[in-house]
Amino acid sequence: MAVPSESSALATRRLKLWIRMLGVTRQVENQLREFLRVDFDTTLPRFDVMAALYRRREGLTMTDLSRTLLISNGNTTTVVSRLVQDGLVRRLYSEEDRRRITVTLTAEGIARFEILAARHRELIDRLFAELGDEDLDALRDVFRRLRDSLSAQDA
Amino acid sequence: MAVPSESSALATRRLKLWIRMLGVTRQVENQLREFLRVDFDTTLPRFDVMAALYRRREGLTMTDLSRTLLISNGNTTTVVSRLVQDGLVRRLYSEEDRRRITVTLTAEGIARFEILAARHRELIDRLFAELGDEDLDALRDVFRRLRDSLSAQDA
DNA sequence: CCGATATATTTCAAGAATGAATATTTTGAA
DNA sequence: TTCAAAATATTCATTCTTGAAATATATCGG
Secondary structure, X not given: OOOOOOOHHHHHHHHHHHHHXXXXXXXXXXXXXXXXXXXXXXXXXHHHHHHHHHHOOOOEEHHHHHHHHOOOHHHHHHHHHHXXXXXXXXXXXXXXXXXXXXXXXXXXXXXXXHHHHHHHHHHXXXXXXXXXXXXXXXXXXXXXXXXXXHHHHHO | OOOOOOOHHHHHHHHHHHHHHXXXXXXXXXXXXXXXXXXXXXXXXXXXXXXXXXXXXXXXXXHHHHHHHOOOHHHHHHHHHHHHHOOOEEEEEOOOOOOOEEEEEOHHHHHHHHHHXXXXXXXXXXXXXXXXXXXXXXXXXXXXXXXXXXXXXXX
C-alpha cells in the first residue's frame, strides 16, 4: 500500500485529484437534484433513504441508516419523518430492544421507488456515458481500494 | 466517445460506480468537516469559498464564485456574509458595472487560509495515501474527460 | 440487584442550501 | 433613443444538515 508522501509532488497530485473528484460529484448531484425536483417533486436525501431501504427490504434501524448514508442521526430522523408523513416509509418499534426502531418502505414506497429508480438509472447512464468498460474496470478497482482504505483509517 | 447503453450491463456498472464514488466523496468530506471544526472552528463551505478566493487573488464576483463552487447564488451570499463578519473576506463594489460585487480575501483571510491549506493538504495526502502515481495518472485522465463531458451536457 | 456505562433515537439551535421572488443595473434590438 | 430582456446580487420560505443535549432503554461489573 502507498503511504502519505514526504515529497510534495505526490501530495499535490492527490489534492488535485480530490478537487476534481469533488467537482464531478457535485455536478452529478446537481443534475440528480434537478431531475428529482422537476420530474418527481422530491429531493436527493429522500431518494437516498428510499434507495437504502429498497436494497434492504427487511428494513434498517435508524442508526444503520445513518451509517449507510454517512449522515448524522438527527438528519436521518428529519428525512425519515418526512417520508413517513408522505406514506412512503413506516417505523416499526422493536419488542426485544425497545430503543430500536426499524424503518421499512411501505408498499406505496416500493412502487414509487421502482419508478424513480428506473429513471435515475437512465440519467446516471447518460451522465456517465463517457465511461466505457475499460474505464469502469479501472475505477471499480481504485474506488474499492479507496473505500476500504478510508474505512480502515476511521477505525 | 462512449454513449448511453441500450444494454443494461453497462448502465448497471455506471450506476454502481456512481454509488461508490459518492460514498468515497462523503467519507472524505466528513473527515474534512471534522478536521475543520475541531482544529480550526470553521466549516467546509467557508473553507471552499476561501480556497476559491485564494486561487483567484484578484477576486471573484458572486456569480463566478457560485459557478466555481457549484452552489446557488443565495447560498453564496450567506457564506460570504459570514466570512465578511469574521473579517476574512471583503466586498468590493464595482464602479463600471454597479450590479457587480467582487469578493476578495483580506490580508487576515490570506494568512489564515495559508495555515488551513497546509493542514488540509496533509489530510488529503493521508486520506488518499492508497493512490500511487499510476492510479493518479489514470484517474486524472478519467475525471478530466468526465468533467468535460458533464459540462457539455449541461449546455 | 444496583449503579455506571453504553446504545438508540429524538429534539434543539445554528448553519448551509435550494429555488423563487425582488430590486437594481446593464444591454441590445427595434 | 427607448424599453423589454438579460444579468447581478440579495432576500425569503423551506428543507437539509450538523453536533450537542436530552430521553429512554439495555448491559455489564461488582
